Amino acid sequence: AQTVTQSQPEMSVQEAETVTLSCTYDTSESDYYLFWYKQPPSRQMILVIRQEAYKQQNATENRFSVNFQKAAKSFSLKISDSQLGDAAMYFCAYRTDLGLKSYQLTFGKGTKLSVIP
Amino acid sequence: DSGVTQTPKHLITATGQRVTLRCSPRSGDLSVYWYQQSLDQGLQFLIQYYNGEERAKGNILERFSAQQFPDLHSELNLSSLELGDSALYFCASSVDRGSSYEQYFGPGTRLTVT
Numbered sequence: 280a281q282t283v284t285q286s287q288p289e290m291s292v293q294e295a296e297t298v299t300l301s302c303t304y305d306t307s308e309s310d311y312y313l314f315w316y317k318q319p320p321s322r323q324m325i326l327v328i329r330q331e332a333y334k335q336q337n338a339t340e341n342r343f344s345v346n347f348q349k350a351a352k353s354f355s356l357k358i359s360d361s362q363l364g365d366a367a368m369y370f371c372a373y374r375t376d377l378g379l380k381s382y383q384l385t386f387g388k389g390t391k392l393s394v395i396p
Numbered sequence: 397d398s399g400v401t402q403t404p405k406h407l408i409t410a411t412g413q414r415v416t417l418r419c420s421p422r423s424g425d426l427s428v429y430w431y432q433q434s435l436d437q438g439l440q441f442l443i444q445y446y447n448g449e450e451r452a453k454g455n456i457l458e459r460f461s462a463q464q465f466p467d468l469h470s471e472l473n474l475s476s477l478e479l480g481d482s483a484l485y486f487c488a489s490s491v492d493r494g495s496s497y498e499q500y501f502g503p504g505t506r507l508t509v510t
Contacts, residue, residue, distance in 0.1 A: 312497060314498070314499075316501075321503075322484060322503070322504055322506075323398075323501065323503055323504070324486060324488075324501035324504075325398075325501075326498055326499070326500065326501075329498055370439065374497065377451075377452050379451065380427070380446040380447075380451055380492055381444065381446070381451040381452040382427070382429075382444060382451075382452060382490075382492060382497070383429070383441040383444060383452050383454055384429070384431075384441060384488075384499060385441070386438060386439040386440075388438050389438070389439075
């Protein structure tokens with residue numbers, strides 16, 4: 280079974296600075312999808328960014344970008360120009376394709392990000 | 397707003413009772429997923445339905461069941477509730493077709509079992 284590890288339970292960043300959240304995963308598959316979700320205090324799960332394993336180019340969404348290292352099974356999230364609204368729990372997720380339109384997401388335990396004004 | 401709706405927002409019930417959580421997916425999405433988020437277990441996948449059929453099962457207890465109706469809305473039924481079932485239950489939906497595979501989450505239903 281796939282596992283997802285987020286080794287940083289908590290992190291903090293100064294407003295306007297850059298922070299990187301780490302995620303590693305274990306898989307024997309060659310093609311898969313990875314995601315970062317944000318969960319603010321409202322508890323809503325918000326999709327931040329996605330990455331297809333077959334794409335070598337790192338995904339970018341505005342201030343959010345990933346560093347995808349397939350061989351190392353690493354998928355870190357970089358947040359640039361951090362804003363107060365970025366304060367949240369961040370979850371890394373791996374999508375398992377079980378075939379015949381069967382899928383599931385496996386989540387890491389999350390990293391709580393605080394933004395210091 | 398993800399476009400996924402869940403009702404009710406909050407539910408308080410007693411041990412041994414049965415509850416039903418409801419989810420309406422985004423327009424056009426064929427897949428519905430259920431997840432449980434608790435403090436000790438984190439976010440766990442429960443079950444997936446695709447166009448009315450059960451497709452994947454995760455760590456779902458036998459006391460829990462789900463279904464997806466012809467209009468694609470889904471219900472998660474929790475019975476013989478225990479204190480440990482207290483959690484936030486999320487529904488997510490996805491097109492799961494072509495290049496569209498992101499899962500969009502509803503706001504969740506917070507279940508408290510007393």
